[in-house]
Amino acid sequence: MSPRAGLDTHTLVLAAAEIADEQGIEEVTLAALAAKLGVRSPSLYNHINGLQGLRSLLAVHGLELLYAAMSAASVGLKGDAAVHAMGQAYIGFARQHPGLYETTLRAPEEGNPELKKASEQVLSLIIEVLSGYELGAEGELHAVRGWRSLLHGFAALENKGGFGMPLDTNVSLNRLISTFIAGIRSMSLRE
Template sequence: GIERLGDALQRASSGRSGRDALRAVARAYVDFGRHHPGLYALTLAGADGGDERVRAAGARVLDTVLAVLRGYGLQDEAALHATRFVRSAFHGFAALDRAGGFAMSLDQDASFDHLVDAVDAGLERLANARA
């Protein structure tokens, strides 16, 4: 599961930076959860245990997200906190989507765009606070 998620995130972020990379990675993350719910569920546990292949795949996912965050000027501990923030936001959207939690007659894609905009603004603010 985490290997395929890593592939999807790398493809999405390739050649992109900043907000564009964030939006592409967010879309890939949510789409992966939508189209591969069983595999997605396997990605939720940490990749610290298990075999070397799983650890390497988990590290690749993390490296992809950290590369996106470097586009905001976030590094080291700040980038790791931001990774948790980003993952929590996009996982929440993916989980609600999968559970049918967006039943209102409101454009779900517009809600997704608002989420990405809010995460982008939060990352910009975090980066500016550290500058």
């Protein structure tokens, strides 16, 4: 069986995700992907629209995995427990998939309905959990930005080796999420 026999878009995305997680998103090139799959670079164009197309597919895949992790962690939970579970799942995803995680950070570009749908699915899940805090529609969006900023900052520092002190990072994460919850509890609908 030749290496091309099982070549499809899903296979390409999974292989590219492996490269991203093992070597970094910058190392995901068509040449690297072709080498990993044992094919010539031009044959990739039968399944993807160049490097930008591959990066968009990776972002959709990453957002789908992130959503699945956060959804599974928070199912059946409400309030503080759900926020903690989703936050821990978010960081768990960033730890397990550091390269793929990087693809999930940008706002979806216009003209990419799959990426927009995947992004909106993650956003809707977070808003659903935060709705119990009665922040109002605009307040929920501000809270989502704050939540993502805190968790991304934590993930970025951790992934780059920025936590050098001999303290359990999971304890730090738990305290960070608790601080966030205390903060959104103090927000009013007027803000």
